[in-house]
Amino acid sequence: MKLDARKLKILTTIVEIYIDTGEPVSSKVLAQHNFRVSPATIRNDMAALFEMGYLEQPHTSAGRIPSHLGYRIYVDQLMHCKPLSERERSEIDALFNVRDPDPDRLLEDAAQALADHTNCATISTTITPKTVLVKHIEVVPAGAHTVVILVIATNGVIKNKVCRVDFNISSEVIEFLNQFANGRVSGKSVNDISQWYINSIAVTLGDYSQMFTPVLATIYELCREINDGQFYTSGSANLLGYKEFGEIARDLLLTMGNRDQLLGVIGSKNESVFITIGKENAQSELTDTSVVVTKYRIGAQNSGAIGVIGPVRMDYAKLIPHIEYFSQTLGKLLAETFEQNL
């Protein structure tokens, strides 16, 4: 059995109507969509598409709905992406048009805006490539026995942490710590700042090594955190709006709260837009959802990912241009702010 043009058009139309209405599509409804043939003919084609596994039937006397495989064909071969309207584009631009973009906040805002635009749940992360370096460390006195340590990385991420110390906080000690920390740690890849490396520089402090241990430990922790990346989710509650999630909504929301699981979802694929549909998902909680992920880039490097989780019946043709534009804008913005300053 060959997939002739009409069968493909029928499949396309079924997918699009079903995405729109959520109701099984009947031969009669299809016949009204400028096919020049009768419902009976369409039924024959539908039966063929069913045979081939592209359609499913909720029950004998219902219309047909796309199988996950059907969506796959649609997404890979049949779909025409709907380009963003000028208005949508400028809405997104306006959103990111802030004076001093803070990468953390930007990422969080992006997750939220994308959730609003797509009515799905979103995830955004930074991935920290080996080429992200510690740019600067600053030790700031904050109390009689507390200092705040600030680490700035070349990908624009900035983190601080409080550290309690035993020594007397004189300006000489602070000066020394700043010199020492920047001398030994700045310029290195955040990924290289291992426990082992910290120990190795601690010993060079001789008698003072004990005293400064908490400071070095805090620097280590900050580098780890930067290396582990940021992670935001947004719009989980949107998923409650889809009737297909009635029963499993709770599991889904719990999954959305589980960072480790979601990191697995964002995964390691490298296409510019990576789509997993329903059963294609490895995680059993997500076999009724589709996931669309893009990596965004700062300059030439993969820098992070932004993804959407929603019902299998999601509007791929609209969503994909959206997420691509978000991803591009995000990458461009971060690059503008930070790359020039490396």
Next chain:
Amino acid sequence: MKLDARKLKILTTIVEIYIDTGEPVSSKVLAQHNFRVSPATIRNDMAALFEMGYLEQPHTSAGRIPSHLGYRIYVDQLMHCKPLSERERSEIDALFNVRDPDPDRLLEDAAQALADHTNCATISTTITPKTVLVKHIEVVPAGAHTVVILVIATNGVIKNKVCRVDFNISSEVIEFLNQFANGRVSGKSVNDISQWYINSIAVTLGDYSQMFTPVLATIYELCREINDGQFYTSGSANLLGYKEFGEIARDLLLTMGNRDQLLGVIGSKNESVFITIGKENAQSELTDTSVVVTKYRIGAQNSGAIGVIGPVRMDYAKLIPHIEYFSQTLGKLLAETFEQNL
């Protein structure tokens, strides 16, 4: 009609059984809970309690459930709080037993842990009293045209922000900015750092005022953010587990995502534990939920609030000691770390 001892015991028992099972309680079931009287007698009392508005009846041939007023009497007069078990207590202690508590993280962790412990949704905030001062400001060079500004407040909150500038970043300029910022801003209440105040110190810079405007603006923004306080929610998905929320679950989750609305919920009351039950809530979205809020203190000052949102049928007797302990622990911990360093 008087509320004699037996009626009170009946009300108490109904509330407790209903909290436990979620099913209307019948006279027969009650009779098995060591009342020495027959179901008929209990029925008479139940009818009286119903007259007085403490009980409701889902339909004629069902048992009784507590009215919101019934819960109120229970909470105010009848309930015996269940003290925390040694195990629960040490679990919570362990959770907060971290080396260098970062107030932000602590608050977030507390919200999450409380959500896990109570199986409800939680909110935690900082309230910034007028007595919170800017303790220290540090301007750190971060690139050819970017500086990072770090503000440390006396309540332990630390915030940083990137700021793009036009001038050449020499060590002299940085030195000057640090001196200037700390001279004019440190020691002031974060609440007093208004747009107006920033303008007033900017003019004292004369010709340089234009140049340093972004820096001052960023300091202003950071102070505003500290003054506005932190805000975390956790465990919204827990609410999906309660059958009474079937229909309205979605609205509820959306409310949980609305910061402004929740700030209203946390409200301004001043008791150590403040409870609103069902219809007592001003917000119409929450008339089927109960809210339990405590303020925690750093030393003598109110410093923030931590609250629980759950079904009206929540286990108040267990929950209240929990939230109190959380609140105390949080306050003590934050006080330990920071008050000594004022």
Next chain:
DNA sequence: ATTAGCACTCTATATACTTGAGTGCTAATA
């Protein structure tokens, strides 16, 4: 004041019946 007894009410469940949407197949048609 308490209680046994009993009629009454209302929900929940099961069963059967009806309707209509939609298919699958067959035989006729172009």
Next chain:
DNA sequence: TATTAGCACTCAAGTATATAGAGTGCTAAT
């Protein structure tokens, strides 16, 4: 050979009815 009209068949969803059982409210007896 591809298309189509016609029609029997299937199944979900809605409606009506009967039944069982939980629980109450009331009355009269203790």
